[in-house]
Amino acid sequence: MTSTAPxxxxxxxxxxxxxxxVALLRDQRTVLREEWVRRITDAGLLKVMSPxxxxxxxxxxxDNYVDVLETGSVETLQAYARDLSERIIPRxxxxxxxxxxxxxxxxxLARSLFVNYQQNADMLNKILDAYEPAANxxxxxxxxxxxxxxxRVIREQQEAIRDLSTPVLQVRDRLLILPIIxxxxxxxxxxxxxxxxxxxxxxxxxxxxxxxxxxxxxxLTVANHIVQTVEAARLMGASAVITGLSSKIAxxxxxxxxxxxxxxxxxxxxxxxEEAERLMGLRPAVGDSDGEG
Amino acid sequence: xxxRVAILKQRDYLIATVQGxxxxxxxxxxxxxxxxxxxxxxxxAIIVDVTAFDVIDSFVARSxxxxxxxxxxxxxxxxxxxxxxxxxxAMVQFRIDLAPLxxxxxxxxxxxxxDATPRRAHDG
Numbered sequence: 001m002t003s004t005a006p007x008x009x010x011x012x013x014x015x016x017x018x019x020x021x022v023a024l025l026r027d028q029r030t031v032l033r034e035e036w037v038r039r040i041t042d043a044g045l046l047k048v049m050s051p052x053x054x055x056x057x058x059x060x061x062x063d064n065y066v067d068v069l070e071t072g073s074v075e076t077l078q079a080y081a082r083d084l085s086e087r088i089i090p091r092x093x094x095x096x097x098x099x100x101x102x103x104x105x106x107x108x109l110a111r112s113l114f115v116n117y118q119q120n121a122d123m124l125n126k127i128l129d130a131y132e133p134a135a136n137x138x139x140x141x142x143x144x145x146x147x148x149x150x151x152r153v154i155r156e157q158q159e160a161i162r163d164l165s166t167p168v169l170q171v172r173d174r175l176l177i178l179p180i181i182x183x184x185x186x187x188x189x190x191x192x193x194x195x196x197x198x199x200x201x202x203x204x205x206x207x208x209x210x211x212x213x214x215x216x217x218x219x220l221t222v223a224n225h226i227v228q229t230v231e232a233a234r235l236m237g238a239s240a241v242i243t244g245l246s247s248k249i250a251x252x253x254x255x256x257x258x259x260x261x262x263x264x265x266x267x268x269x270x271x272x273x274e275e276a277e278r279l280m281g282l283r284p285a286v287g288d289s290d291g292e293g
Numbered sequence: 294x295x296x297r298v299a300i301l302k303q304r305d306y307l308i309a310t311v312q313g314x315x316x317x318x319x320x321x322x323x324x325x326x327x328x329x330x331x332x333x334x335x336x337x338a339i340i341v342d343v344t345a346f347d348v349i350d351s352f353v354a355r356s357x358x359x360x361x362x363x364x365x366x367x368x369x370x371x372x373x374x375x376x377x378x379x380x381x382x383a384m385v386q387f388r389i390d391l392a393p394l395x396x397x398x399x400x401x402x403x404x405x406x407x408d409a410t411p412r413r414a415h416d417g
Contacts, residue, residue: 197378204398231390232381237374237397281409 017130021113022070028112033062036108043104045097049088057084061142065105069134074141081145089146089153098146102139109135166192168199174206175276177269181214189225196229200238207276208233211269213244223258230263239264239279243272298323300330305337306407307369308400313345317352324360331369339364340403344375354389361394370395370410372403 025032037058040046046054061084064077085098113131117124166188169177178196196208210226212218218226230240242265245253253260266272297312297319307330309323327339341357343349349357361371372395376384384390397403 193382194378197381200398201378204402206398206402228382228385231385232378235376235381235384235391235396236378237376237399237402 017127018069018134021127021131022066024112024116025066025069025109029062029066032108032112033058035112036062036105039104039108040101043100045100045104046093048091048093062105065138068138068141069131072134074137077138078141078145081142082149085146085149089150095143095146095150099139099143102142106135106139166195168195170199170203170205171273174204175273175280176200176203176205176208177211177273178208179211179214184215184218184222186221186225189222189229193225193229193232197232197236200233200236205238207239207241207279209241209243209269209272209276211244211272212242212249213246213269215246215249218249218252220256220258223253223256227258227260227263234262239276241266241272241275241279243267243269300327302330302334302336305335306404307331307334307336307339308342309339310342311345314347315353320353320356324356324363327360328363328367331364331367336369338370338372338407340400340407341371341373342375342400343373343380344377344399346375346377346380349376349380349384349389351387351389354384354391357391358394370407372397372406374399374403 033055037051037055040054040058041051049057060080064080068074068077088098110128110131113124113127117127161182167179169179171177176196176199178192180192184192196210199205200208210229212226226242230242233240240263242263244267245265264275266275297315299310299312301308301310307327309327311323315323327341330336331339339360341360346353357371357373364371373391374397376396395406397406
């Protein structure tokens, strides 16, 4: 029988061969573990961790690995991989390191199988048929767990940044300032709109000054969203003044053909506040104004 | 006369408070009723309070605009108050506009705007 044998035929042997494989790996635990650590160190992986830490983690992963081969259930390993990822991601361990380490273990174990069964090519093929699918499954499980954990961390950070960076400030009775800083994407723009309209209602705002000095670039979706926000604010009875359009953004808006006829724009925040006070009737009006932008 | 709209007369103003979403027929009835009362009470302005509306669709918007134009022809301005944040967002997303209607945050604000404008306003 060769390694290219049909999968179901290989499956027949899996049941009888896996216990033998597991027993072998348990038997040679110490040697193989040390070999694995040596390969990890040689490859320059996990530099942020001390040798003792590496050895401790490696032992747990090794035992989990053998358990998966024995039981076929990846849940324990999956949970451990998540937990491990949670601990090592903040220390700067990269995806390629994690994948490299798991693949190294796969190599170390495969190599030991070659050594043990080198007298019997037929048996070696059978045992590899049993070993390879399980080993691949383990590698995928660990890799996916790590990436999922990373994505979870990134999502949490994005949410934190979003919450931090969108304050609605009240500068005086019924006058709000919304300073927008950083990147504006469609989701954040939508969130800004909701926050602003909610604040208009709760603080009975008459004028809102939206300052976009801190926005580096803008695209059509976001530009339209700002226009919609101004419109929605107007429907609620508040006038919006946009300030701090950089020359680059102003040019982008013109190039994109955004309809700015409804927008009240002023050069800088100071001018915006003066305009707001005029709209609120706190300053002598330049022309006739009934307070509607 | 729709049952779910309370129409009060306060000074020169008619205040129509809608208690919930109205059917198309009720909206039309409200429009006709208000247009009629403007003449009867010699009202100078109509305030329509839509705080209770969960949605303002194109038909409601068109009816409100028609009401404003009708009332204007009979010498009264119209101010819509109480559009909720969600409703405002939905309206701009579906490109439903109330122009040339004047909108205000609440009743208080509408009264302030109306008190501040001379009798023949240039809009509304």
